[in-house]
Amino acid sequence: MNKKKIITKNQKQTLNLGKSFAQRLKGGEVVALYGQLGTGKTTFIKGIGQGLKVRQTITSPSFILMKIYPIRKKRIKYLIHLDAYRIKKVEELSDLNVFDYFNQPDSVCLIEWADRIEKILPKERINIYFDYGKKENERIIIFQ
Numbered sequence: 001m002n003k004k005k006i007i008t009k010n011q012k013q014t015l016n017l018g019k020s021f022a023q024r025l026k027g028g029e030v031v032a033l034y035g036q037l038g039t040g041k042t043t044f045i046k047g048i049g050q051g052l053k054v055r056q057t058i059t060s061p062s063f064i065l066m067k068i069y070p071i072r073k074k075r076i077k078y079l080i081h082l083d084a085y086r087i088k089k090v091e092e093l094s095d096l097n098v099f100d101y102f103n104q105p106d107s108v109c110l111i112e113w114a115d116r117i118e119k120i121l122p123k124e125r126i127n128i129y130f131d132y133g134k135k136e137n138e139r140i141i142i143f144q
Contacts, residue, residue: 004143007133014040014139018047025052027076028105030122032114035130040139041112044130045081048110054079060112066098077106084113 008014025048033041042060049058054069061067061083069079080101101107102122114121129142 002144006141006143008040008139008141009133009135010137011040011043014043014141015047015050017141018044018049019051020047022048022051025076025108027108028103030102030109030125031111032118032121032125032127033110033112033130034115034127036132039130039132040141041130044128044141045110045112048108049079052076052079052108075106076108078108080107080109082109082111084111084116087113087116 006017008017021044033044035041042058046058049056049069052071054071056069058069058079058081059067061081065084065086066080066082069081071077071079078101080098082098098109099120101109103124111117111121114127127144129144131140131142132138133140
């Protein structure tokens with residue numbers, strides 16, 4: 001497994017890393033994000049949204065679990081943002097039809113707190129791990 005470790009020094013760098021990552025997305029990806037509160041997962045997703053030209057402001061969907069953002073690109077039509085922080089049982093997701101978006105060529109699925117629903121995630125996915133750095137605003141981000 002290839003791993004790539006990047007250290008960002010502030011929120012702006014984490015946001016820009018998300019923008020850069022967005023340029024590599026083709027559609028159909030499921031991206032599982034792992035990490036504690038405040039490690040930069042939502043900031044990174046905001047950067048992906050900016051990179052994909054999402055017009056709406058991306059916010060964490062922790063209370064509603066999932067948000068769907070339309071994208072005005074040729075290949076990718078939807079950014080699916082799922083926050084599994086409040087999920088206690090995987091069955092709670094069945095009403096949201098989240099599985100319908102996994103690996104769809106016109107969508108990109110970004111899942112915060114992926115460890116809480118790991119057993120239902122597709123095997124083919126991009127895992128990204130977020131952690132605190134040594135300095136206050138530093139973040140360690142590992143792509144796998």
